[in-house]
Amino acid sequence: xxxxSTLLLLEKIKWxxxxxxxxxxxxxSLNPDKKSGFxxxxxxxxxxxxxxxxxxxxxxxxKPPKKLIQDETTRTIKDILGVSLVDDDIEQKGVTLxxxxxxxxxxxxxxxxxxxxIGKLEKKLGSRAPKDIRFQ
Numbered sequence: 001x002x003x004x005s006t007l008l009l010l011e012k013i014k015w016x017x018x019x020x021x022x023x024x025x026x027x028x029s030l031n032p033d034k035k036s037g038f039x040x041x042x043x044x045x046x047x048x049x050x051x052x053x054x055x056x057x058x059x060x061x062x063k064p065p066k067k068l069i070q071d072e073t074t075r076t077i078k079d080i081l082g083v084s085l086v087d088d089d090i091e092q093k094g095v096t097l098x099x100x101x102x103x104x105x106x107x108x109x110x111x112x113x114x115x116x117x118i119g120k121l122e123k124k125l126g127s128r129a130p131k132d133i134r135f136q
Contacts, residue, residue, distance in 0.1 A: 006056055006059045009056060010053065010056045010057070010059075013052055013053045013056065014053065017053065065128065066092070067087070068125075068128075069090075069092050069097075069125065069128060069130075070087040070088075070090045070091075071087065072121060072124050072125055073085075073090050073097065073117075073121060073130075074086075074087055074090065076117055076120045076121055076124070077110065077117060079120070080113055080116055080117055080120070081106075081109050081110065081113065083106055083109065083110075085099070085101065085106075089101060092130055095130055095131040095132065096130060096131070096132045096133075096134055097130035097132065097133045097134070098134055098135070098136050099133060099134070099135055099136070100135070100136045101135065107135050110133065110135075111133070111135075114133050117133065118130060118131065118132075118133065
């Protein structure tokens, strides 16, 4: 729900910015003698909207925490082992990461390099990183 409200606010900022740009164009065509047909307030107001727009732009591509953990785990395992897993095969419950795979070779490779995988995940995810890896 918060993501939608953020996106709506971002659209409102873009609309305000376009409105201000139209106002500037209209003022400059009415007052060709002036260098700028805007008040100091108009300029400051536009700067505020642009800054807020840039800030909110960061939230546009947010992923839910579960998807983020799945993506990072898949990417980390692929970097270390060269093995591709499906995101749906990875699930985190508490501080334990559960991996579903029927391939015993993959299980043993992941188990042998478990500490390295967990270390990389801690660097990437911080406090959300799993502390243990188990198999289902």
